[in-house]
Structures are given as structure tokens and as C-alpha cells.
Amino acid sequence: MDAARPATGAGADAAFHKFAEDWWTRAKLQLAPKTRTDYMWRLERHLVPYFGPMPLDTMTYDTVESYIASKLAECGRIRESAARGEPLAEEITDALGRRRKQPLRPLSPRAINMTVTLLAAILEKAVERELIPGNTARGRDRRVKERNPARPHLDTAAQIEALLRAAGEHDREATRERQHLYRRAEIATMIFAGLGVGELRSLREREVDLPAGWLRVTERTGTKTDARVRNVKIRGALRDELLAVRARRSVDQNAFVFPTRTGRRQPEDKVRDMLGRAVRRANENLANAGLPPLPEGLATRTHSLRRTFCSLLYALGLDPGEVMDEIGHTHEGLALRVYHQARRRSEDEKAKLRALVEGGVWANTGERADSEAPKSVPGIDAGTSE
Numbered sequence: 158m159d160a161a162r163p164a165t166g167a168g169a170d171a172a173f174h175k176f177a178e179d180w181w182t183r184a185k186l187q188l189a190p191k192t193r194t195d196y197m198w199r200l201e202r203h204l205v206p207y208f209g210p211m212p213l214d215t216m217t218y219d220t221v222e223s224y225i226a227s228k229l230a231e232c233g234r235i236r237e238s239a240a241r242g243e244p245l246a247e248e249i250t251d252a253l254g255r256r257r258k259q260p261l262r263p264l265s266p267r268a269i270n271m272t273v274t275l276l277a278a279i280l281e282k283a284v285e286r287e288l289i290p291g292n293t294a295r296g297r298d299r300r301v302k303e304r305n306p307a308r309p310h311l312d313t314a315a316q317i318e319a320l321l322r323a324a325g326e327h328d329r330e331a332t333r334e335r336q337h338l339y340r341r342a343e344i345a346t347m348i349f350a351g352l353g354v355g356e357l358r359s360l361r362e363r364e365v366d367l368p369a370g371w372l373r374v375t376e377r378t379g380t381k382t383d384a385r386v387r388n389v390k391i392r393g394a395l396r397d398e399l400l401a402v403r404a405r406r407s408v409d410q411n412a413f414v415f416p417t418r419t420g421r422r423q424p425e426d427k428v429r430d431m432l433g434r435a436v437r438r439a440n441e442n443l444a445n446a447g448l449p450p451l452p453e454g455l456a457t458r459t460h461s462l463r464r465t466f467c468s469l470l471y472a473l474g475l476d477p478g479e480v481m482d483e484i485g486h487t488h489e490g491l492a493l494r495v496y497h498q499a500r501r502r503s504e505d506e507k508a509k510l511r512a513l514v515e516g517g518v519w520a521n522t523g524e525r526a527d528s529e530a531p532k533s534v535p536g537i538d539a540g541t542s543e
Contacts, residue, residue, distance in 0.1 A: 173216065174209040176288075180279045196275060203228070203272045204279075213283050218293050221276070225269060225301060232263035242437070259426040260433065266301040273299055309452035310464035311348070312502075314509035316451055317465070321345060323439035324431075338405070340431055342398040343415050347432075347459065349395035349514060350374075351466030351484050354459045358423050363410040365399060367391065374485065387485040392473075393516020432459055472502065472510035 177200060185193055207224050208216065238245045239260075246258040264272075277294035284292050293299075311317045325341035346352055352360065356374050364373040372389045391399070402414070417423055440450040455461050463484070470480045502510075 170212045170214060171288075172209065173211050173213060174205050176213055176283060177205060177279055180282055199272045199275045204276055208276070213280075213289050216280070216289075216293055218296075218299070221273065221294050221299050224276075225273065225299070228264060228269045228272075229301065235261050235263040244433075260430065266303045269301050270303065309454045309458060310461045310468060311451070311455070312465075312468065313506060314513045315448075317348060317510075317513060319439045319443055319448075320435055320451065321348075323442055324435040326438060338401055339415060340435065342402045343428065344432065344435060344462070345395055345398040346415075347462040348465050349392060349398075349469070350389045351463045352389075353463060354425055354428050357415060357428060358413070358425065360414045361410070362403075362408055362412050362414055365391070365414060367396060367399065367403075370396070385485075387483065389483050392514050394514055395516070397516045429459060432462075469510060469514055472507045473514060 181196075181200065185196075188196065207227065208220075211220070235245055245261040247261050248256055248258050250256055273294055277292055277299075280289065280292045280294050283289045311320065321341055321344060324344045325337050343357060346357055346360070347354075350372055352374060359375070360372075364375070366373070370391045372391050372395075374387050374389060375385075399414075412420060413422055415423060417427075436451055436455050443450055452461070467480055467484050470483060475483075
């Protein structure tokens with residue numbers, strides 16, 4: 158679909174995918190790169206597979222409503238399979254041409270509506286060319302009712318400890334020696350520094366200043382030259398986790414902090430899969446102990462750990478302005494929403510969270526999960542080893 162070609166002069170009986178290809182040829186050059194990628198995903202993953210061979214003049218209101226119903230049913234199957242512990246997966250081809258599987262994630266009502274919005278934009282062009290009499294994708298009844306999205310996050314020290322402990326457990330997935338340390342450190346970095354998946358994958362050793370106690374995060378906002386940097390304080394618990402990882406390898410200041418085995422940047426789905434496994438294992442451990450599970454939806458929303466970080470900063474006594482500086486928000490919406498929730502915590506819970514974040518001990522257990530963590534900072538200079 159991405160190859161430029163002249164219009165085909167399609168009529169009303171032309172297949173949707175032919176007309177969509179013509180539309181894409183004209184529209185893509187006017188879109189920002191991120192929007193272009195998003196539209197391609199909506200077309201190739203959702204619209205073309207469903208509507209592809211249908212002639213334009215056969216796409217009725219019922220056709221569009223049937224598409225929405227099929228997407229809702231698909232979401233239900235994905236959720237039911239995940240709840241049974243048998244998550245559905247799809248086979249994809251990565252940038253290197255390798256075939257691999259990744260778990261399917263259900264679309265939110267908003268995501269479904271966005272695919273319908275794009276469908277309406279394409280059909281509107283067919284209306285303007287007088288190929289069809291009306292746009293059957295327009296109208297309020299061609300939308301899924303959107304509710305305020307669930308915003309799960311870890312609200313207590315016990316929940317955070319359960320997830321970190323589960324991430325650090327040995328299992329058959331930890332094929333690399335001490336790989337469980339890396340998994341726990343990755344999750345700890347998202348919880349205690351508020352890094353998103355892309356920021357975690359791109360984090361390099363030179364951006365982690367352990368002696369000074371600061372982590373430098375580069376936020377891309379569009380192009381390579383359009384970026385901003387925020388500094389996040391490395392508090393005790395995160396410092397312990399990063400030390401445990403750094404002590405077991407040579408430190409190349411240009412290397413990724415959490416690389417693949419070959420030193421490359423991790424694929425995004427690998428990080429998400431790692432979090433999902435840790436959440437499932439934590440819930441199993443909690444169930445065995447007769448305790449409630451972690452918040453629903455945590456396994457599929459890595460952004461929830463960023464929200465957890467925001468909540469932790471309030472437990473440390475930071476004001477909304479300081480929280481916004483560390484989390485990198487220019488709008489106070491998230492900071493203030495979490496602030497109001499954090500105020501409801503008891504003083505005892507706040508004390509447990511402060512003890513957890515400052516490190517050295519885990520708040521409820523009185524001991525670290527990894528007693529081998531070093532107390533010094535190895536390999537600070539570029540090129541030095543442990």
C-alpha cells in the first residue's frame with residue numbers, strides 16, 4: 158500500500174482496498190510520520206482485512222455496525238483467553254525479517270472508534286467523487302461507547318514488593334545467567350524512575366550517573382533534533398537494582414543498560430511480555446498466600462508503572478511542581494489527579510512506601526530480595542569493568 162502509483166479511476170463497484178490504496182497514495186504525503194504509522198496500522202491490521210474485497214456501493218450501515226461488533230467480539234475472546242492463562246498470540250515479522258509471535262491485545266473502545274473515523278475519512282472521498290450517495294461510517298451510532306479508561310497502578314508497598322519479587326524469581330524464561338536480576342531491574346526502573354517502554358529500551362550507561370545520583374532521560378518529541386532531557390533522582394531502591402546489574406558486567410558508557418544478548422536495543426514487545434509474565438507470577442504468589450491480586454489491567458499497561466512512580470513521589474513528600482519536573486509533564490492533569498488519590502493514604506502506608514523507595518530494605522520484609530547486591534559503585538569510568 159505504501160508504493161506510490163497513479164489513481165485507478167475506481168468506480169462505485171471497485172473493491173474497498175483499491176479505493177483505499179488510491180486514497181492513501183494522495184493522503185500519506187500530507188501526514189506527520191507518527192500519524193502515517195498510525196493510519197497504516199489501522200488500515201493494514203483492521204480495515205483492509207475486513208472490508209478489503211467489498212465493493213464501495215455494498216458497504217451499508219449494517220456493514221459498518223457488523224465490523225464494530227466483530228471488533229468487540231474479538232476483544233472479548235482475547236480477554237477471556239488471557240483470563241484463562243492462555244493468551245492468544247499473532248505471528249509478526251520484525252525489522253530484521255525474523256518471524257516471531259507476540260501476544261494479542263484487545264482494542265479499547267477509543268481505538269475501535271479511531272479505525273471507524275479513518276474509514277469515514279476514506280468513504281468521504283468516495284462521496285465527494287459521487288461514487289456513493291452517502292457516508293455509511295458517519296454518525297454517532299457508528300461508534301462504541303467510550304468510558305473513562307481504567308488507570309491501574311500499584312498503590313501500596315506490598316503490591317510493589319510482590320511485583321519486584323515475582324520479576325526476580327528464577328524460572329525457565331531466565332535462560333541467561335542471572336537474567337532474573339535484569340528483569341527485576343527493568344521493572345524497578347519503570348517503577349522508581351517513571352520511564353516509559355521506549356525510554357527504558359533506549360537508556361544508555363552514560364545516562365546513569367550513580368555517584369551523583371541522577372538518571373538522564375531523553376524524550377523524543379518528533380525529530381532527532383526535537384528532544385528534551387529530564388533528570389530523575391536515583392533513589393536508594395533503584396540504585397541498589399542498577400548496582401546489582403552493573404556489578405556483573407563490563408561497563409561501556411555507550412551500551413544500552415538493558416540490551417539484548419547481542420547488545421542491541423530490546424524489542425518493545427519483549428519488555429511488555431516480561432512485565433506480563435511478572436504480573437501473572439505475582440498474582441499466582443498472592444493467590445497462594447490468600448491475598449488479593451494486583452490491579453486488573455496492569456499486565457497490558459506499562460504506563461501504569463509511570464503512574465505508580467508519580468504516586469510514589471507524593472509519598473516522599475514532593476509537591477506537584479517537583480513531581481511534574483521528574484515525570485516530565487508540562488500539564489498538571491496527571492500530577493494533580495494522582496495527588497488527590499495519594500492524599501487518601503494512611504501515614505503508616507506512606508512510611509512503608511518511603512522505606513521501600515529509599516532502599517536497603519523492603520518495607521514489609523526487612524530484607525532485600527538479592528542479598529548479593531554490592532555496596533560500592535563499580536565501573537563508573539567508561540571502559541572499566543567490574
